[in-house]
Amino acid sequence: MKRRHFIKNTVLGTTASILASDIVFSSAIPSGYVPIAFQEPDPYTLFGKDKEMTSLNNKPWNIEAKAHLLDDKITPNKYMFIRNNGIIPKNIDVSKWVLTIDGESVTKSKSYSLADLKAKFKQNTYQLTLECGGNGRSEFNPPAKGNQWTTGAVSCAEWTGIRLKDILEDVGIKSNAVYIGYHAADTHLSGDPEKEPISRGVPMHKALQDETLLAFEMNGEDIPLAHGYPLRLVVGGWPASASGKWVNRISVRNKIHDGTKMKAPAYRVPCKPVAPGETVKDEDMCIIESMPVKSLITYPKTGAMIKKGKQLNIRGHAWAGELVVKAMEYSIDFGSTWKSCDIENPVNRLAWQHFKASVNFPKKGYYEVWARATASNGVSQPMLVPGWNPKGYLNNACHRIAVIVK
Amino acid sequence: MDYKLFTKRVKHIYKYLFVLFAALTIGSSGLIYKILNPSFLSFSEEDNTETYTNAEEFDNIENNIHVATGFKDDEGLQLVIANCTSCHSAQLVTQNRATKEGWLSIIRWMQETQNLWDLGNNEAIIVDYLAKNYAPEKKGRRQALQQIEWYDLED
Numbered sequence: 001m002k003r004r005h006f007i008k009n010t011v012l013g014t015t016a017s018i019l020a021s022d023i024v025f026s027s028a029i030p031s032g033y034v035p036i037a038f039q040e041p042d043p044y045t046l047f048g049k050d051k052e053m054t055s056l057n058n059k060p061w062n063i064e065a066k067a068h069l070l071d072d073k074i075t076p077n078k079y080m081f082i083r084n085n086g087i088i089p090k091n092i093d094v095s096k097w098v099l100t101i102d103g104e105s106v107t108k109s110k111s112y113s114l115a116d117l118k119a120k121f122k123q124n125t126y127q128l129t130l131e132c133g134g135n136g137r138s139e140f141n142p143p144a145k146g147n148q149w150t151t152g153a154v155s156c157a158e159w160t161g162i163r164l165k166d167i168l169e170d171v172g173i174k175s176n177a178v179y180i181g182y183h184a185a186d187t188h189l190s191g192d193p194e195k196e197p198i199s200r201g202v203p204m205h206k207a208l209q210d211e212t213l214l215a216f217e218m219n220g221e222d223i224p225l226a227h228g229y230p231l232r233l234v235v236g237g238w239p240a241s242a243s244g245k246w247v248n249r250i251s252v253r254n255k256i257h258d259g260t261k262m263k264a265p266a267y268r269v270p271c272k273p274v275a276p277g278e279t280v281k282d283e284d285m286c287i288i289e290s291m292p293v294k295s296l297i298t299y300p301k302t303g304a305m306i307k308k309g310k311q312l313n314i315r316g317h318a319w320a321g322e323l324v325v326k327a328m329e330y331s332i333d334f335g336s337t338w339k340s341c342d343i344e345n346p347v348n349r350l351a352w353q354h355f356k357a358s359v360n361f362p363k364k365g366y367y368e369v370w371a372r373a374t375a376s377n378g379v380s381q382p383m384l385v386p387g388w389n390p391k392g393y394l395n396n397a398c399h400r401i402a403v404i405v406k
Numbered sequence: 407m408d409y410k411l412f413t414k415r416v417k418h419i420y421k422y423l424f425v426l427f428a429a430l431t432i433g434s435s436g437l438i439y440k441i442l443n444p445s446f447l448s449f450s451e452e453d454n455t456e457t458y459t460n461a462e463e464f465d466n467i468e469n470n471i472h473v474a475t476g477f478k479d480d481e482g483l484q485l486v487i488a489n490c491t492s493c494h495s496a497q498l499v500t501q502n503r504a505t506k507e508g509w510l511s512i513i514r515w516m517q518e519t520q521n522l523w524d525l526g527n528n529e530a531i532i533v534d535y536l537a538k539n540y541a542p543e544k545k546g547r548r549q550a551l552q553q554i555e556w557y558d559l560e561d
Binding site for chain 1: 493494497502512520521542548549551556557558559561
C-alpha cells in the first residue's frame with residue numbers, strides 16, 4: 001500500500017481522525033482535532049448568503065461580496081460579508097444571555113440580561129458602515145498573509161440597539177478609563193478554551209459616541225447568527241474587528257485594551273511609512289482607528305458593453321471612516337480628467353453616502369470608469385495601492401469597472 | 407488463483423475491514439464520550455458539516471488538484487493536509503502567497519500564538535511544498551483588471 005491508514009484514537013478523544021496518511025508527530029496533536037479537510041459545508045444555505053458571494057475560507061468562515069452586489073442603499077444580510085476569527089458559538093440561549101460590564105475602571109462590575117438591556121435603556125437605530133481592516137488586501141505587493149479580500153468586505157446595514165455610553169453611565173466609570181475591550185462567546189480554532197479568538201476594543205472617546213451601539217437587531221430583525229446574534233457591539237467607521245460579535249462582557253480598562261488581536265501586528269500599520277516588504281518592529285506598529293476614505297461603483301457590474309451614443313448611468317457608495325465624503329468624482333481616462341458625481345449627505349453620521357453620475361464616452365473602445373472620493377479633510381483616494389504595510393490593511397485605492405463601447 | 411489476484415483480494419478485504427473497524431471504534435468511543443459528556447454532538451442547526459468517511463473518495467486528484475481540499479498535488483501534499491487543516495481550512499493556505507522565509511514565519515507565528523505543534527523533520531518538506539506551489543507573483547503597484555465577464559447592458 002502506498003499510504004498507511006492511521007487512526008489516532010483514545011477512548012475519550014472525541015472523534016478519531018482517519019487520515020489518508022500518517023499524522024506525523026501525532027502525539028503532539030491534541031486529541032479532539034478533526035482535520036477540516038473532511039468537512040464540506042455549504043455557506044450559502046448555512047448563513048442565507050447569495051450564491052454570488054465569494055467564500056474565502058470555511059474555517060473560520062470568511063465570505064465577501066462583489067462590488068455590484070452592494071448596490072442596495074442598506075446592505076441586506078445576503079450580501080453582507082462575514083469575517084470570523086474563531087468558531088461561531090453553538091446553542092445560544094437568549095433567555096440566559098448575560099452581559100457583564102467589568103474592568104479596572106468601573107466603580108463596580110454589573111451584569112444585565114438581554115431583557116434588562118432592552119427594557120432599561122433607550123433604543124436607537126443607525127445605518128453604520130462596517131469595513132474589514134483588511135479589505136483590499138489581495139492587491140498588496142509583496143503579498144500580506146491572511147484572507148485575500150478584494151473589494152467586498154464592507155457593508156452598511158441598519159443597526160438597532162442601546163448606546164454603549166448609556167449602559168456605561170448606568171454602571172459608573174472612573175475618571176481613569178482609557179479603553180473598552182469586548183469579550184465574546186466564539187471559540188478558538190485550536191479548540192483551546194483558554195484562548196479567545198478575538199477581543200478588541202476602542203478608546204473611550206469612540207466608545208462614548210452616540211452611534212456606538214450594543215445592537216440586538218440588524219435591518220429590523222434579530223441579528224443573523226454569523227453577524228453576532230444575540231448581541232453585537234457596533235462601532236461604525238472603524239475596522240469592523242472593533243465591532244465584537246456575540247458579546248457577553250465589556251471591560252472598561254485603565255490602559256489600552258490588551259486582548260487578542262489588539263497587540264502588534266494585528267490591526268496595526270507602521271507608525272511611519274515603510275518601503276514595500278520592509279520588516280517593521282512591533283513597537284513601530286500603531287493601532288488603526290478611523291478607516292480611510294473610499295468608494296465603490298455598485299452599478300453597473302464591471303464588464304458592461306454599451307452601444308455608442310448611449311449614456312452610462314453609474315452609481316455607488318462612498319464613506320470616510322469618522323469623516324464625511326465631501327466630493328465624489330469619476331474618470332474615464334485613467335485619471336487624466338475627473339468629472340463630479342452627485343453625492344448625497346449621509347442619513348446619519350458614519351453611514352455611507354450614495355453617489356451617481358451619467359457618463360458619456362467620446363468614441364468606441366475599451367474604457368475603465370474610475371471612482372474617487374474626497375473626505376471632509378481634503379484627503380482623496382489614491383489611484384495606486386496606498387503605502388505598503390506588513391499586514392495588508394487599509395487599501396483604499398480607487399475602485400474601477402471595465403466598459404466597452406461598441 | 408494466481409498470486410497477484412490473491413494479493414489484490416487480500417488488500418481489498420484488508421481495506422474493507424479497516425474502514426469497518428475504524429467506524430466501529432469511532433462509534434463506540436463516541437458513544438462512551440457521549441455518555442460522559444451528554445452535550446457532545448448536540449449541535450444546533452447551523453452546524454451541518456459533512457464528513458468524508460470514504461478514504462478513497464477523499465484521495466481523488468483531478469487536474470493536479472486534490473479535490474477535497476483544493477491543494478495542488480505535489481510532494482508533501484499529505485503532510486500539508488494532515489498538519490495544516492486541523493485548525494483552519496485549506497483555503498486559508500491556497501489563497502496566500504509567500505516565499506520560503508514567509509511561509510516559515512507564518513508557521514512560527516502559528517506555533518507561538520495558535521497552538522500549532524512542532525513539525526519536526528516534516529517542516530522542511532511542508533515549507534518546500536508551500537514555497538514551490540504558492541509562491542508570490544510580482545503584481546506591481548496596480549494590476550490590470552482581470553477576469554472580466556463581458557455582457558450587453560441594455561437600459
